[in-house]
Amino acid sequence: MTSDRQDTPFAQFTGAHLTSEIQQVVFRVLAGPQDRVWTATDVARDAHVSDHEADLVLRRFKAAGILERVDEPGSPRRYRWRPQMAYLHDGSEPPPGRHDPVCGMPVPTDSPHLAEYDGREIGFCSLSCLVLWRRQHRGRQRPNPVIVRRPRNRQ
């Protein structure tokens, strides 16, 4: 485990996405082989939480691009690590490209979660990081940052 490292991409991720005890417990359960596929029931059993609690955390991790869905027809929702997240496991740097300034994760090029500050577009992994960033910046910098609204299916 790498949870005691400070000021690293891992610590930045932890500070943004593992803010509740249940998120931390689920993350520890998931932090095994990166190619393993999980259902909420698997996670609930190993993390000693309810299926509902596990499901909520998995959905949230999916929404942030931490996990991806690998369902098969007729199966329950199945998740695995997004390959771009390997840096959390091997202690390397996140892959090159645009990074979320809050959590440090690589931001998908089609992310709908954008803000503009000082003429620069900033991308976020998820709405939760965007909201956190805006809260941190609002009122302290002029001009206030602007949330860019872009439909998910347009460039």
Ligand SMILES: [Zn+2]
């Ligand atoms: Zn983020």
